[in-house]
Amino acid sequence: HIMRNTCDSLQSVEKRSVRYGAHVIEFRLVRRDRRTLEIAGEPDASVVVVAPAQAALEAGDAKVRPRAAWIRRPQRYFMQFLPSTPVRRYLAGETHLYLGRQHRLKIAEGDPEAVKVARGFIHVTTRCPDRPSSVEALVEGWYRERAHRKFAERLEINLRRFADPEAHRPKGLIVRKIKRRWGSMSAAGRLLLNLRLIEAPATAIDYVITHELCHVVEPNHGQKFFSLLTRVMPDWERRKQHLERIMA
Numbered sequence: 001h002i003m004r005n006t007c008d009s010l011q012s013v014e015k016r017s018v019r020y021g022a023h024v025i026e027f028r029l030v031r032r033d034r035r036t037l038e039i040a041g042e043p044d045a046s047v048v049v050v051a052p053a054q055a056a057l058e059a060g061d062a063k064v065r066p067r068a069a070w071i072r073r074p075q076r077y078f079m080q081f082l083p084s085t086p087v088r089r090y091l092a093g094e095t096h097l098y099l100g101r102q103h104r105l106k107i108a109e110g111d112p113e114a115v116k117v118a119r120g121f122i123h124v125t126t127r128c129p130d131r132p133s134s135v136e137a138l139v140e141g142w143y144r145e146r147a148h149r150k151f152a153e154r155l156e157i158n159l160r161r162f163a164d165p166e167a168h169r170p171k172g173l174i175v176r177k178i179k180r181r182w183g184s185m186s187a188a189g190r191l192l193l194n195l196r197l198i199e200a201p202a203t204a205i206d207y208v209i210t211h212e213l214c215h216v217v218e219p220n221h222g223q224k225f226f227s228l229l230t231r232v233m234p235d236w237e238r239r240k241q242h243l244e245r246i247m248a
Contacts, residue, residue, distance in 0.1 A: 090135040096122060098146075100201025100246055107135055115142035147175045147198040151209070154202065155191070158209045161232040168213045182243070183208045185215035200243055207239035 031053045088096075095102045103122045110125040115138050117123070122142075128134040152173060159165040170191035177195045184192045191212055197205055210233045218225035229236055 088136075090132040090139060096139070097199035097246075098122065098143075099150075099198070100204070105135070105139070113138055115139060143198055144175065144195060147193070147195050148173075150198060150202075151175060151193050151205070154205050154209055158206050158213060161210060162213070168216045170213070170216065183212045185212045185219075187219075189216060196247070200247055203239050204243035204246070207233065207236055207243060210236070 030050045032050060033053055035052055090105065092105055092107045094105050096105060097103070098117060101120070103117060103120055105124060106121045107124045107126065107129045109127065109129045111127050112125070113127060114125045115122060122139065124135050124138055126134050126138055155170075155173060159169060162168045170185065171189040172191070174190055174192045175195055176192060178192070181192075182194050182197055186192065191209070193208065193212075197208060200208075211229060214225055214229045214232070218228055233239070
C-alpha cells in the first residue's frame, strides 16, 4: 500500500517474510527516495527494512536472511514487554487479576453504583446487573482509579533506589491501555505505564517502573543501562520472569 510520511513525500510499504530455522521472520519493506538499504528492529518486536525506491523485492529478503540470528536476539528481548490480551468476561463468577491475585466478580443490583475489593472478590453494585457492558464500564473505571493511585505510590518508593532520586524523577506519569509495552519513558521524560500492569503483583510493577526510571539517564539498552538496573535492583531478572509468567 502507499502511505504519506511526515515529510509529505510518498513511500511504499510491503509485508515480506523469510524463514530462519523453525521461525518465520516477518518484516515491512519500506521504499523511500534514498540510496542505501538498512534494517532496524522496533520496540514492538517488528522488523523494518528501508530500501531505495527502485530496489527489488528480493533485496529486502537478502538483507534480512543473513542477519536472522541478530534480529532474533532483540526480538526476544522486546517480546517480554508485549502483553498478551486475554478474553475478558464481565459475568458473576468470572475471575479477574488484581495485584497478582485472582478475584471473582460478585455482582449485585443497587444504587449508587460502586466497585470494591474484599476477601478474594471484586464486588460490583450496579443498576443493570444483567448488562455485562455496564459491569465492564464500572470495573474498568475502578481499575483505572486504582492504577493511578498505586502507580504513583510505587513510583515514589522506587525512586528511593537511586542515590539521587530527583535525577531520575519523570516529568509526568501517564496511565493508558497500550497493546505493545508494559511501560516506556518518552524523550521528554514522561513515564507511560500500561493500565493492565495493575493486574500484576507489586514486585513486578516495581520492576517495570525501575526499568523505565533507569531510562531517564540511560535511554538505550546498552551495558551502562543494565549495569545501573542491576545495581539498583539486583533481582530484576527474577521479577521480570515473574511478570511474564503471571501475566501470560
